[in-house]
Amino acid sequence: MSRKRTSFRTELPLLVWLVxxxxxxxxxxxxxxxxxxxxxxxxVARIFYLPPVELSGRFNVWRAIPFAAxxxxxxxxxxxxxxxxxxxxxxxxxxxxxxxxxxxxxDLMVTATGHVISLIPxxxxxxxxxxxxxLYIHGLNVRNDVxxxxxxxxVQDAEASLIRxxxxxxxxxxxxxxxxxxxRGVGP
Amino acid sequence: MKDIVLxxxxxxxxxxxxxxxxxxxxxxxxxxxVLAADVLLAILGAALAVDMAxxxxxxxxxxxxxxxxxxFVGSVTVARFVADRRGQVNDS
Amino acid sequence: MTPxxxxxxxxxxAVTAVLLIVGALMSLGAAIGLLRFPDLMSRMHAAxxxxxxxxxxxxxxxxxxxREWWVWPILVVAWIFQLxxxxxxxxxxxxxxxRTKHLHPELLSTDELEAVVLRAxxxxxxxxxxxxxxxxxxxxxxxxxGANRGxxxxxxxxxxxxx
Numbered sequence: 001m002s003r004k005r006t007s008f009r010t011e012l013p014l015l016v017w018l019v020x021x022x023x024x025x026x027x028x029x030x031x032x033x034x035x036x037x038x039x040x041x042x043x044v045a046r047i048f049y050l051p052p053v054e055l056s057g058r059f060n061v062w063r064a065i066p067f068a069a070x071x072x073x074x075x076x077x078x079x080x081x082x083x084x085x086x087x088x089x090x091x092x093x094x095x096x097x098x099x100x101x102x103x104x105x106x107d108l109m110v111t112a113t114g115h116v117i118s119l120i121p122x123x124x125x126x127x128x129x130x131x132x133x134x135l136y137i138h139g140l141n142v143r144n145d146v147x148x149x150x151x152x153x154x155v156q157d158a159e160a161s162l163i164r165x166x167x168x169x170x171x172x173x174x175x176x177x178x179x180x181x182x183x184r185g186v187g188p
Numbered sequence: 189m190k191d192i193v194l195x196x197x198x199x200x201x202x203x204x205x206x207x208x209x210x211x212x213x214x215x216x217x218x219x220x221x222v223l224a225a226d227v228l229l230a231i232l233g234a235a236l237a238v239d240m241a242x243x244x245x246x247x248x249x250x251x252x253x254x255x256x257x258x259x260f261v262g263s264v265t266v267a268r269f270v271a272d273r274r275g276q277v278n279d280s
Numbered sequence: 281m282t283p284x285x286x287x288x289x290x291x292x293x294a295v296t297a298v299l300l301i302v303g304a305l306m307s308l309g310a311a312i313g314l315l316r317f318p319d320l321m322s323r324m325h326a327a328x329x330x331x332x333x334x335x336x337x338x339x340x341x342x343x344x345x346x347r348e349w350w351v352w353p354i355l356v357v358a359w360i361f362q363l364x365x366x367x368x369x370x371x372x373x374x375x376x377x378x379r380t381k382h383l384h385p386e387l388l389s390t391d392e393l394e395a396v397v398l399r400a401x402x403x404x405x406x407x408x409x410x411x412x413x414x415x416x417x418x419x420x421x422x423x424x425x426g427a428n429r430g431x432x433x434x435x436x437x438x439x440x441x442x443x
Contacts, residue, residue: 024357025250029350079306079330086313086326093322097378099392118367121329124321125371126378127393136393138374140325148390190283193297200304207311211323219320219377223327226369227314230331231307237338238300241345246354253358260365267372270380 010052015041053108055166064165071116078121085141096142097126100155102133103178104163104171110135112166113159123151190242197238205231222266229259292344299341306334320377328370335362 015038022037023029085093102110110133114125117137127136139151163171208231211224233255236248282289313326339355378393 020353021357024354027246027350027354029353075329075333079309079333082313082326082330083306083309086309086316090316091318093317095322095388096390097388097393098390099396114371115364115367118370119329119332119363122325124325124374125367126321126374129396136396138321138325138378140322142390145390189293189297193300197300197304200301200308204304204307204311207308207315211311211314217320219373219380220323223320223324223373224314227307227310227327227331230310230335234304234307234331234334234338237335237342238304241296241300241338241341244345246342246346246351249354249358253361256358256362256365260369263369264372267369267376270376 010055011045013055014045014053018044055108058169059166060164063161067161067165070161071120074120082121082140089141093141094143096139096148096151098137098139098142098148098151100135100137100152102135102156102159103174104159104167105133106168106171109159109162109167109171112162113155116158116162117155123155194238194242197235201231201235201238218266218270222263226259226263229255292347296341296344299337299344303334303337303341306330306337310334321374324370324374324377328366332362332366335359 018041019034019037022040023034026033026037102113104110104113107130110128110130114128114135117123117135118125122140124138124140125135126138128134129136135155137151137155139147142148142151160175163175167175205228208224208228212221212228215221215224233252236252236255240246240248282293307330309330310327313330314323317323317326336359339359343352343355
């Protein structure tokens with residue numbers, strides 16, 4: 001491999017995850033099994049080389065736990081809302097494709113935001129413009145400009161929380177400089 | 189208690205599976221069918237999980253994970269295939 | 281489930297029953313959405329996402345019933361697998377659906393992607409008129425080649441409408 005070797009530190013989350021999957025699939029979390037799993041994880045990470053995921057190196061647990069709780073709450077609420085729409089609104093539902101410009105230009109942050117937004121029912125990432133880091137989101141039951149603005153704000157809020165949890169320091173400073181999250185202009 | 193839960197979930201999941209199969213049969217486009225097949229897989233997964241919860245075993249768990257991954261690989265593959273063909277038709 | 285449960289067992293069984301039935305209802309909701317929504321994209325909202333919650337509830341029911349700590353990491357891994365795969369497949373299907381005009385434009389209140397796509401198409405036509413040699417292989421693959429490469433690193437690494 002001519003590519004630069006990834007440091008052990010950037011690989012650590014992947015290795016921990018692989019060991020966890022190993023233990024889970026064997027249903028055995030004894031130290032011996034985990035050690036063997038760690039060995040296999042290292043070998044797998046060496047042989048099947050993937051481009052490393054560049055984490056920012058900071059992870060704020062105290063912001064992550066409330067975020068997870070809010071996220072779960074939103075998933076529950078939105079699931080029931082989609083069910084309600086399916087049963088009572090049905091064919092007459094109206095949608096929209098909304099362009100949401102994101103603050104961060106790192107692939108990881110755009111991916112994470114897209115994932116979180118896709119998992120909350122009622123919004124779906126249709127396209128990603130990587131050069132301008134704009135997400136094009138298909139929203140269910142978006143009837144007018146008010147709903148559009150609401151959806152855009154929701155996405156940008158999700159990104160802001162993700163930056164607070166695991167963004168780089170530069171992104172965090174930019175976010176704080178921005179102050180109150182203001183809805184920014186429409187698309188490119 | 190056990191029987192009631194089993195019967196209720198079985199009825200609900202059967203209705204859901206019937207709906208998904210109907211969509212697979214009539215679905216106007218290939219993507220609709222893929223989507224419905226994905227839902228059908230998820231319903232099967234739910235049925236396996238209900239069986240595990242009611243009878244207290246974990247034998248199906250690996251099957252459940254495999255089912256998720258098969259649904260993922262299947263729908264992604266078909267989605268790429270559809271995009272390719274239509275893209276060429278549009279451009280020519 | 282415990283036959284003739286009493287005390288704590290009865291409570292746990294009742295919670296399990298509620299979790300299982302609500303989880304199954306989520307599947308039914310997905311099927312109703314599949315049948316009633318008018319176009320592919322809105323069907324997709326109903327189809328994929330409530331399943332995530334449904335599986336979460338059913339897995340929680342399993343965890344309650346097994347009553348052993350080592351079950352929980354396994355269930356979390358199973359759920360995380362779904363969390364990771366569902367948005368990716370939904371995005372891929374949605375992207376293919378948008379590109380192949382599965383949307384019904386009359387159902388959209390706004391479409392902010394359309395203008396971008398049109399602009400890209402005009403630009404591409406201009407390029408094609410200039411030199412057809414270089415333009416053809418690019419348009420034949422379009423953004424899909426980018427998506428193929430991007431899928432190694434992450435699902436949203438696609439080139440987007442600019443391609």
